[in-house]
Amino acid sequence: MIGRARTYYWWCQIGGWMAFWMFSTLVSYMYNQHVTLQSLIDRTVFVVAGIAVTHAFRHFILRWQWLQIRLDRLIWRMLLGVIVSSLLITAIVDAYKYVFHLMTPQEKSFEFGRFFSIFIIILIWSLIYILWHYVEKERRYQLDRLRLESMVKELQLKTIKSQLNPHFIFNALNSIRALIEENPGRAREAVTELSNILRNSMQAEKVETVSLENEITMVRDYLALESIRFEERLQVHVDVDPATFPLPVPPLMLQTLVENAVKHGISRAVQGGRVEIISRIDGDFHEIVVRNTGQLSDSFSAHGFGLQSTRQRLEILFGQRAGFQIENIADNQVEARVRIPLMQETSYSSVHKSFSI
Structure with missing residues (x-):
């Protein structure tokens, strides 16, 4: 070109x-x-x-x-x-x-x-x-707009088939069924969390970007459901700068990265592990980091549909300055890092909000 x-x-x-x-x-x-x-x-x-x-x-x-x-x-x-x-x-x-x-x-x-x-x-x-x-x-x-619309629609279909695949849904339903007798209140919450995930996934094709706050809410529902299945094996920590909540991100991007961390990291570790989600302002960039226990195997493909669509959508929406990479950063830790250029000059608070699930 x-x-x-x-x-x-x-x-x-x-x-x-x-x-x-x-x-x-x-x-x-x-x-x-x-x-x-x-x-x-x-x-x-x-x-x-x-x-x-x-x-x-x-x-x-x-x-x-x-x-x-x-x-x-x-x-x-x-x-x-x-x-x-x-x-x-x-x-x-x-x-x-x-x-x-x-x-x-x-x-x-x-x-x-x-x-x-x-x-x-x-x-x-x-x-x-x-x-x-x-x-x-x-x-x-x-042309980029047409490509994005096509990609978002394809992502919607792929999300139902792979990211929110029947295996995940069946696991969630089985976990909810087990909770009905021993903890009916938590079972009702789990049904709400699952319906929120499905609703947000179906609406992904209608928008080009969503706020980070919207993505964090969906990810928290997803991790809450997964915590029913993994129990103590899944530890989650989220560290988010409040100033990044309104910033735009591609829909389901963070969901893809977190789902990838659980699927390829936590689920394969006998003792389980930890997932960290970090969002902060780094100079002229909005930086999102997802770390998880585990290691990228030789058979792991960084060009799978979810990760490849993340790269393409970042470039279309935010230009070539946007970046994405995933790599091993320690003997037993994987890091996925997204950098999105800030679209306008804004003053941001340096105070961070931390919470655990």
């Missing part, structure tokens, strides 16, 4: 400047100006300088991510860039003429009219480049 975009850029860059070369030559001929070999060479030098300087200008724009900032700030920066680029092209052309003794007496002094003509050309180039960028950005946004 990147290679194709680069190819399009060079076709437009070279093709546009060559079109300018032919157009300016045709205009000179139509107005009965002398079209000599030297004038063609001069015009070619100007075009080559234009290609080199505008390409450097483009590299500078991408390097400092100008196209990611607000339009009111972008206008002034682009205007300054156009002025600098125009001065550079003027200097290159004048240096060429000076070296080869081609400068006329008028060209030996700065002419505002000549500089203004170059300025207009570079300004047009900049407007075309920005327009192309925003049209392409809008096209990618629409």
Whole structure:
């Protein structure tokens, strides 16, 4: 995709400047100006300088991510860039003429009219480049939106088949049945927790993001049900910065990571283990960490549907700065870490809220 975009850029860059070369030559001929070999060479030098300087200008724009900032700030920066680029092209052309003794007496002094003509050309180039960028950005946004809608629907189906599979539901129902006689109150709570999980799963296809608080609530219901089955074997600790509760996350993302921790970690350990869920602000990122007792085996795939959909949805919703990784961090501990860039500047409390299930 990147290679194709680069190819399009060079076709437009070279093709546009060559079109300018032919157009300016045709205009000179139509107005009965002398079209000599030297004038063609001069015009070619100007075009080559234009290609080199505008390409450097483009590299500078991408390097400092100008196209990611607000339009009111972008206008002034682009205007300054156009002025600098125009001065550079003027200097290159004048240096060429000076070296080869081609400068006329008028060209030996700065002419505002000549500089203004170059300025207009570079300004047009900049407007075309920005327009192309925003049209392409809008096209990618629409494609990503379609991909996200398709992925969320697929996630809904996969959730029912795998994440909330019949095996989990049967285990939960068996646990509830065992509680009916010995602890009817807890059995009623368990039925409510299971219905909440199913309801949230069915609604996942209707939204692109949910608040972390919503995800934490669903995960607590899931872990509460699992604690009936595992009893003392499952220890849970949640450490959440209250400022992260309203932050957006992909629906069922945290559920996927916690379910993965229980399925591949706690359930395989004879003595059970511990699941930790951490949510905090780390600089310009919202960081979510899920740690569990266990080890990633050689047969474990970090590219399974749940984990792969987590990566894809993070990239679509929050861009390439978002990240996800899962790895062994100790002899008997696995860590899944999600980093989501904050979408706007907000002041956050440093006070954390901790609780255990």
